Amino acid sequence: MNPVNTSEKHPLELYPFSTEMQIILAASHSQTQRVDKETINKLAPQLKDWTRFTELVTFHRVGPLLSNSLRTTECIPASVKTWLQQQHSANSNRNLNLAASLLRVLKLFEDSGIEAVPFKGPTLTQQAYGNLALRVFGDVDLLVKRPNMERAAALLWARGFETPEHEKNPEHIPAQLGLNFYHRDGLILEMHWALVQRWLGYRYDPDEIWGRMRRKNFCGQSVLALPATDKLLYLCAHGVKHYWSNLFWIVDIAEVLRTEPDMDWDLLSRQAKERGSLRVLHLGLTLAQTLLGAQLPTEATDLVSKDKEAQSLAFQVCSWLSGDRNPPVTFSREEDLFYIRSKEQWKAKVVYALHIYRLAWQPSPADRAFLPLPNVLEPLYYLVRPIRILTQRIHRAVARK
Secondary structure, three states: OOEOOOOOOOHHHHOOOOHHHHHHHHHOOOOHHHOOHHHHHHHHHHOOOOHHHHHHHHHHOOHHHHHHHOOOOOOOOHHHHHHHHHHHHHHHHHHHHHHHHHHHHHHHHHHOOOOEEEEOHHHHHHHHHOOOOOOOOOOEEEEEOHHHHHHHHHHHHHOOOEOOHHHHOOOHHHHOOEEEEEOOOOOEEEEEOOOOOHHHOOOOOOOHHHHHOEEEEEOOEEEEEOOHHHHHHHHHHHHHHOOOOOHHHHHHHHHHHHHOOOOOHHHHHHHHHHHOOHHHHHHHHHHHHHHHOOOOEHHHHHHHHHOHHHHHHHHHHHHHHOOOOOOOOOOOHHHHHHHHHOOOOHHHHHHHHHHHHHHHHOOOHHHHHHOOOOHHHHHHHHHHHHHHHHHHHHHHHHHHO
16 A cells, blocks of 8 residues: 555644644644644744643643753744653653563563563554653553463562452453552552453453564563554543543554554454444544545555545544543543444444443442442342432432422
């Protein structure tokens, strides 16, 4: 497939972003030659107060990235450059410490015969951005085979890591992606046995991917890494999970596309279709292409442009990126509709709807307080819950009268 450039304006490029947001979008590139200096030089003099700019930069977690891309731009106030440089320096120190901690954990697992794949965080930053200091991340993510989870957890606990008590429940690991670990030195490590939760509705086999892992360099060490297509599909699914409400997730997509020029687009499309995440892929590519100028092959551009639902979702994302509207809150109607619309297959929509239904009727502490029952009668709380909710609503209605 060959890259395509078009002079036609995509409708998304006409979104009325604020001056601050337009400058941020123009500068959000790891390679300074890709920075839209013309737009920055045109818009920067229009800003008299840069407070909103720094607020948006902080929210979108692109301070270190912009420090690099704007360091030689004369129209940016010196005070703003200084602030950006402080963001860059602090992030650089933090990321170097996290990278060193990651290598120690990988060595610990390797010595015990446990394969682990770092993704996101340090490895994504170095491999996609080319500079460990340019991306903000607060934790380390590892993929471990499901049968090795308990043994890997025991190794971490023996090294002083702690896990929230509720996650130590044997039912937690199968229900969620894995376990969270916290160390007194500040390291937060998330150990996963799968990349995406089942309730998101993607047909994904966590074991199948292991046969296609490859090794890449990370800080002078050879580490396992996700194949390019799996990495891109995961990042798109992760972005949807968080409504793409932070710009740095879209920057991730653009940087991966830049650093993976040999991407097998036929394989990517086939995997996305098989997993039920074609619209998720189209949405991520649309955002990266139209907002950050990411290059796509002609065939990919044609497919993406035909997915009208993905285009509509992209407009919704822009309203959250701009700061004009807050991202949806958890368990809200807006959140549910966004997730459902992001799925092209009805089966996946039903899976998510059932997940919401289950959460809505799952017994809570309030139900247990309403009618304490012995453990052997725990299943009865599924009957107690609707009674408790109905009683509560009746009381509220009476109180209003």
